[in-house]
Amino acid sequence: MKEGFRQSMAWLHTWSGLLVGWVLFLVFVAGTASYFRDEITLWMKPELHQAQHPDVPPEVAAGHAVALLQQRAADSPRWFITMPTEREPGVRVSWANPPGVKPKNGRGRFSSAMLEPATGAEISEARETRGGEFFYRLHFDLHYMPAIWARWIVGVCAMFMLVAILSGIVTHRRIFKDFFTFRPKKGQRSWLDAHNATAVLALPFHLMITYTGLLTLMFMYFPAGVQAVYRGDQETFFAEMFPSGGDRNAKPSGEAAPLAAVGPMVAEARAHWGGAPVGRITVNNPNDARATVAITRQIGQATPSMSYNTPTVIFDGPSGRQSKTIGDEPSGAAETRGVLYGLHIARFSSPFLRGLFFLSGIAGCLMVATGVLLWAVKERQKYAKAIAKGGRAGFGVRLVDGLNVAAIGGLPIAFAAYFWANRLLPVGLEARADVEIRWFFIAWAVAAVAGLAWPTRRLWQLLLTVGGTLLATIPLLNAATTATHLGVTLPSGQWAVAGFDLVVCALGLSLLWAAWFVGRRAAKKAAAPRPAPAVGGEMAEGVR
Amino acid sequence: MSRAVFPPTGCVWPRNESARLRVGVAMRTLAAVIGGYVLASLAAALLGTMLPMDRVDAVMTGTMVALLVLPGAVMWSFAARSAARAWAGLAVPTAVLGAVFAFRWMAA
Numbered sequence: 001m002k003e004g005f006r007q008s009m010a011w012l013h014t015w016s017g018l019l020v021g022w023v024l025f026l027v028f029v030a031g032t033a034s035y036f037r038d039e040i041t042l043w044m045k046p047e048l049h050q051a052q053h054p055d056v057p058p059e060v061a062a063g064h065a066v067a068l069l070q071q072r073a074a075d076s077p078r079w080f081i082t083m084p085t086e087r088e089p090g091v092r093v094s095w096a097n098p099p100g101v102k103p104k105n106g107r108g109r110f111s112s113a114m115l116e117p118a119t120g121a122e123i124s125e126a127r128e129t130r131g132g133e134f135f136y137r138l139h140f141d142l143h144y145m146p147a148i149w150a151r152w153i154v155g156v157c158a159m160f161m162l163v164a165i166l167s168g169i170v171t172h173r174r175i176f177k178d179f180f181t182f183r184p185k186k187g188q189r190s191w192l193d194a195h196n197a198t199a200v201l202a203l204p205f206h207l208m209i210t211y212t213g214l215l216t217l218m219f220m221y222f223p224a225g226v227q228a229v230y231r232g233d234q235e236t237f238f239a240e241m242f243p244s245g246g247d248r249n250a251k252p253s254g255e256a257a258p259l260a261a262v263g264p265m266v267a268e269a270r271a272h273w274g275g276a277p278v279g280r281i282t283v284n285n286p287n288d289a290r291a292t293v294a295i296t297r298q299i300g301q302a303t304p305s306m307s308y309n310t311p312t313v314i315f316d317g318p319s320g321r322q323s324k325t326i327g328d329e330p331s332g333a334a335e336t337r338g339v340l341y342g343l344h345i346a347r348f349s350s351p352f353l354r355g356l357f358f359l360s361g362i363a364g365c366l367m368v369a370t371g372v373l374l375w376a377v378k379e380r381q382k383y384a385k386a387i388a389k390g391g392r393a394g395f396g397v398r399l400v401d402g403l404n405v406a407a408i409g410g411l412p413i414a415f416a417a418y419f420w421a422n423r424l425l426p427v428g429l430e431a432r433a434d435v436e437i438r439w440f441f442i443a444w445a446v447a448a449v450a451g452l453a454w455p456t457r458r459l460w461q462l463l464l465t466v467g468g469t470l471l472a473t474i475p476l477l478n479a480a481t482t483a484t485h486l487g488v489t490l491p492s493g494q495w496a497v498a499g500f501d502l503v504v505c506a507l508g509l510s511l512l513w514a515a516w517f518v519g520r521r522a523a524k525k526a527a528a529p530r531p532a533p534a535v536g537g538e539m540a541e542g543v544r
Numbered sequence: 545m546s547r548a549v550f551p552p553t554g555c556v557w558p559r560n561e562s563a564r565l566r567v568g569v570a571m572r573t574l575a576a577v578i579g580g581y582v583l584a585s586l587a588a589a590l591l592g593t594m595l596p597m598d599r600v601d602a603v604m605t606g607t608m609v610a611l612l613v614l615p616g617a618v619m620w621s622f623a624a625r626s627a628a629r630a631w632a633g634l635a636v637p638t639a640v641l642g643a644v645f646a647f648r649w650m651a652a
Contacts, residue, residue, distance in 0.1 A: 005623055012622040163615045170619075214611050222610045224585035225592035225603040228645070240600040333601035337608065 009167040014375065017164035018400070020157040021372040022407040027154055028368055029411055030139040031209075032361030034132065035346060035354055036500070038087040041131030043500040044422045048126050049484035053089035056117040058270070058278050059263035064120030065093045065281075066262050068113065073098075074287055077252070081281040084117050085300050087496070091115040128432040129422055134440075140217075143437070155214060155221050162210045168199065175200055188377045195370040198363045205360035206367065212344035215337065241334075243326050255289040260320030262293065268322060269295040269313040276303045279310060283317065291317025299347045306348045307338035351495075369408045376400045398455065405451030409460055410444050412467030412511055417443030419474060419504070423481040457522045464515035471508030475501040571627035579634035580617030584610040586641040593648060 017024075033040065042048060065081040073079065073095040082092040094112035114123040130137075137143075142150035172178060178196040183189055199206065219226055219237075230237045266278050279298030285291045296310040297303060311327040330338065342348055346357045376397055383393040392398070421439035425432060447463055478501055479485030489498035591606030592599070617634055624630035 004625070008623050009619065012619065016618075159614060162611075163618045166615050167619055167622075211611060215608065218607045218611055222585060222588050222607050225588035225606045225610070228589035228649075229592040229599050229603050237600065237603065240598075241604070331598060331601045333597065333604045333608075337604050340608075 006171050006173075010171040013164050013167040013171055016160045016167065017368075017371050018375050020160045021368055022403050023153065023157045024161055025365065025368045025372075025407050026142075026411065027139055027157065028361065028365045029415075030135045031213075032358060032365060033135040033415070034139050035358045035361065036503075037132030037136050038085075039132070039496045039500055040135065041129070041133060042496050043478075044129045044131040044419070045126035046423075046478075046482040046484065047124065048090075049482060049489075049494070049497055051089070051116075051123070053084075054118055056084070058083055059266050061091050061115075061117035062262045062266045062278070062281060064115055064117065065091050066259070066283075067120060068115060068122070069093055069095060069283075069286070070259075072113075073111070077285060079281075079283040079286055081283075083278050083280070083298065085277075085298065086302075087300075089117070090123055091117050127422075127427045128429075129436055130433045134418070134437060140213075143441070151217055151220065155217060158210055158213050162214065165199075165203075165206055165210060169203070172196075172200075188374065188381070191370055191374040191377050195367060195374050198367040198370060202360040202363040202367075205357075206364055208343055209361075209364065212340045215340050216344055250284055250290055250292065252285040252288040253290045256287060257289040257291065257318040259283070259286050259291055259293075259317050260315075265293055265295060265313075265315045265320055265322075268315075269297075272313055272322075272325065273297050273311065274304075286317065289318060292323070293317055293320075299342070299345075301348065301350050303348065306342045307335055308341035308345060308347075309334060309338035369404075372400065372404050373408075376404060401455035402452035405455045405459055405463065406448035409451055409463030409467070410447030412471060412507075413447045413463060414440045414444035416467055416470030416474075416508075420470060420477060423477055457518060457525075461515050461518045461522065464511050464518065468508045468511030468513075468515055472505050472512060474504045474508065568627045572621045572624075572630050575627070575630045575634055576618040576621035579631065579638065580614045580621065583617050583634055583638045583641070584613040586638060586645060587613045590641050590645050590648075593645070593652075 061084060062081060066079075069076075069079045069081075075098050076095040077098065078096040080092075080094045082088075082094075084091055092112060092114055094110050097109055097111055114125075115121065116123055140151055140154050141147045142153065169175065178193075178200050182193045182197055184193075214221065226234060226237050262281065262283075266281070269278055270276065277298040277300070278295055279300075280296045282294040282296075283291065284294070293315040294312050295315070296312045299305075299308065299310060307330070309327055309330050311325065313325050314323050315321065316323050346354060349357060379397045379400070380387070380393050383391070383397065387393060393401075418436055418440040421436045425435055429435060447466075450459060451463065475486050478497075479487070484494065484497055486498055486501050488494075489501070588603075588606040588610035591609055592603040595602035595605055597605070620633055621630040624633055
């Protein structure tokens with residue numbers, strides 16, 4: 001039964017991967033970009049490139065934030081302060097608008113502002129853009145559809161992916177050897193090797209990222225456990241899952257009482273965590289006798305934990321005395337989930353580790369791309385005779401070819417268009433952030449329509465060249481539109497901005513290399529038509 | 545063993561080979577998606593109610609396990625020798641877990 005088992009798993013691997021391959025490609029590309037969400041956002045706000053960020057004691061930064069909130073939002077029911085990190089040097093304050101107040105620059109129920117941590121001065125608003133946040137949302141909320149649909153679509157695709165990975169592993173006879181095998185210029189064999197290499201090279205990452213991706217939304221996908229145990233009472237479940245100390249819904253007393261200084265609370269919370277930095281400060285019912293201040297630990301490089309769970313210290317607002325601590329010793333199950341969740345988001349990682357996550361993500365994109373390409377290459381050989389006589393391949397092959405060009409050839413152009421729009425659109429344009437996103441989808445739509453209409457080698461070459469050129473020239477675009485080009489950012493060590501320029505340029509050059517390679521093969525084929533290479537391979541045998 | 549045609553069907557009624565293949569795949573897919581989801585959900589519910597830990601931890605653990613039960617069930621559905629066996633292989637554990645769960649639910 002061994003032979004039958006491998007064959008059936010190879011069949012399952014092929015179809016579970018192929019059917020959702022193009023959505024997975026989008027999810028992988030957007031997710032990989034999201035590892036550098038903050039850096040992408042910074043690059044897309046050139047007004048902030050030259051800001052200087054001296055180290056400021058967190059007590060001081062928090063004090064400035066509270067001063068601004070007292071001035072602007074003294075009667076708000078809730079304040080939020082997000083402390084600076086290595087990757088986001090400003091202090092973000094936001095507040096719930098008091099009932100009946102409609103601010104002119106706030107969105108709905110909340111208003112926000114960004115502060116310089118050292119001085120408390122408001123950072124002048126940069127150009128309006130979603131920046132890296134767009135890719136982060138695209139990764140699981142897609143776009144132009146309700147988030148709940150998108151999350152189900154992405155979840156189903158992720159489950160297909162998990163099945164494809166597991167069945168892909170068990171079909172391999174020699175998984176270790178495949179890791180070191182690449183036989184270039186051998187047609188289908190080369191695609192298979194490339195697929196194996198990118199898949200096996202980062203296999204632990206692929207498994208981890210797919211499982212943990214499902215885990216982030218598991219209570220939505222599998223509500224049965226919560227339903228059975230809490231008998232449908234989701235609210236109680238989430239209150240037990242994310243304990244807030246009961247202060248979140250506390251009603252104000254209506255009796256005014258000045259808020260104690262927040263600085264000492266920040267220092268006390270830090271001391272409680274052995275010096276780990278503060279992430280977020282929430283003030284409930286500020287300036288009321290029942291005010292509470294909840295301080296949560298930061299998730300980041302400086303925190304000695306991979307977990308996404310954040311311990312919290314709660315203070316009594318008027319007296320400033322510590323009232324309780326939450327999450328100092330999470331249960332085994334909570335910590336398991338927290339670490340798995342944390343692994344997916346990778347907020348804990350140092351720049352080097354973040355780079356490895358990014359490279360693994362690229363390997364994932366290549367794995368998906370080579371997988372769907374391999375199917376088309378293999379399938380087309382069934383029609384080799386018909387094509388040689390001037391006929392066409394079957395509908396399935398033509399459809400997959402078209403979708404491959406549309407997704408793999410088109411997506412780099414969409415990304416490039418988004419970055420170019422950021423610099424070419426007038427700074428004061430109405431609804432600027434939405435227009436940037438529209439450029440992304442218009443560019444992709446044009447490429448996709450072309451790909452579906454003419455899925456030819458020439459079009460591959462054209463799209464790869466366009467995408468590659470647009471990305472490779474990003475440093476020039478940055479130099480032409482800002483004062484912070486590579487000549488400035490490299491000597492002064494502004495690695496976030498310089499890194500964006502260099503990485504995007506390198507990706508563009510890789511696409512140009514691919515375009516050149518495709519073109520050379522096309523020329524060769526035209527010069528000397530040769531028979532299709534022999535069909536073979538562990539995963540190809542007997543699989544139809 | 546001689547080389548099996550894959551996927552084997554386990555359904556005898558359509559005469560023509562390719563139609564039989566299609567029906568077999570369709571039956572297995574249904575087993576994988578519906579059977580797999582029901583089994584995974586039952587596993588989450590049962591572990592949530594039975595694991596000897598705080599209820600919130602039991603629910604978390606059960607749901608994390610359910611995420612692995614589904615792909616396992618999918619693989620089983622396509623690895624089984626016939627579509628009928630695929631269904632049977634999911635129906636038996638589902639019935640057992642379902643019976644235990646129903647019993648506990650009514651006892652509670």
